[in-house]
C-alpha cells in the first residue's frame with residue numbers, strides 16, 4: 185500500500201494540466217514504497233505521442249524545505265548524463281506544487297526493474313554509476329545535512345532505550361555502545377559530495393546489467409562519498425540468509441574505482457564506516473518496529489539483519505578492501 189491520499193480523476197487531470205506534458209490518459213496507484221503516495225501517470229500529446237511519469241505526493245518524513253534540494257539534485261545529475269529521473273516543471277517553472285495541502289512532484293518515468301538477487305556484474309555497474317553520480321554532484325550548489333548521520337543513529341537508539349530494544353531482540357541493546365563509538369568517528373576530512381545514502385537494490389532500476397535509474401533520493405545529503413559506498417556495499421552484498429557475497433562486494437568496489445579511486449583515508453576507514461552505516465539501518469528499523477502496530481498493513485523491516493551485517497564488517501576489519 186502506497187497510496188495514502190485519494191485523488192479523483194478530476195483532481196489528477198487538473199494537476200496534470202498545470203504541466204506541458206499532454207493530456208492525462210491514465211493514473212494508476214503504485215503499491216511499492218511506504219513513505220509517499222505514488223502514481224504511474226500516462227499522458228498523450230497533441231501529436232499523439234505518449235509519455236509516462238511518476239506522480240509523487242509527499243506524505244511523511246519529508247521536510248518541504250528540503251524539496252528544492254532533492255528535486256534540483258535530480259535535474260543537476262540528469263543534465264550531466266547520470267541515470268536519474270528529471271523533475272518536470274509546471275508552466276510557472278515550479279518543481280513541485282501543493283495539492284490537497286500536500287506537496288506533489290511529477291517525475292520522469294525511467295524503465296527497468298529492481299534486482300532481487302543482484303549479481304556481481306550488476307553490483308559492478310551500480311558501483312560505477314554511484315561514482316559517476318558523486319563526481320557529477322560535486323559542483324551542485326545546494327547542500328543538505330545528513331539527518332541520519334551516525335550521531336542521529338545513536339540518538340535514535342538511545343530514545344528507543346535498552347529495554348524496548350531488548351523486546352525486539354536480546355542482542356539489540358549491545359548496539360547502543362557501538363552506535364556511540366561510530367558517532368565519535370571524525371569524517372570531516374574525507375572527500376565529500378552529494379550522496380544518496382539509501383541506495384538499496386529497490387532504489388535502483390536496471391535492464392540486465394545496465395543501470396537505467398537511481399530513484400528515491402529522499403535521504404540524499406551532503407557528506408563523505410565513502411559513506412555512500414559503504415551503505416551500498418551493506419545493502420547489495422549479502423544474500424537472503426545474511427551471507428556475504430564476496431564477488432558482489434569486490435565487483436561493487438571495483439566498479440566504483442573504475443570511475444573514482446578511493447583515497448587511502450577512505451580505504452582505512454571503510455570497515456568502521458560500514459559498521460556505522462549498518463547501525464543507521466538498525467536504528468531506523470528498530471524505531472519503525474516499535475512505532476508500527478503489530479496489525480499494520482506495512483511489513484516491518486528486521487533490524488537484526490543489519491546487526492548481522494555489522495558483525496560481518498567487525499570481523500572482516502581491514503582485510504575487506506585489501
Ligand SMILES: Nc1ncnc2c1ncn2[C@@H]1O[C@H](COP(=O)(O)OP(=O)(O)OP(=O)(O)O)[C@@H](O)[C@H]1O
Pocket residue numbers: 186214216217218219220221222238269291292293294295386387397399400
Ligand atoms: N522515476 C521512476 N521511474 C520508474 N519507476 C519509478 C520511479 N520512481 C519510483 N518508481 C516506482 O515507484 C516505486 C515507489 O517509489 P519510491 O521507492 O520512491 O517510493 P517511496 O514511498 O518514496 O519509497 P520508500 O518507501 O522506499 O521510501 C518504486 O519501487 C518504483 O517501482
Ligand SMILES: N[C@@H](CCO)C(=O)O
Pocket residue numbers: 382384465468469485
Ligand atoms: N532502505 C531502508 C529504508 C529507508 O531508510 C531499509 O531498508 O531499512
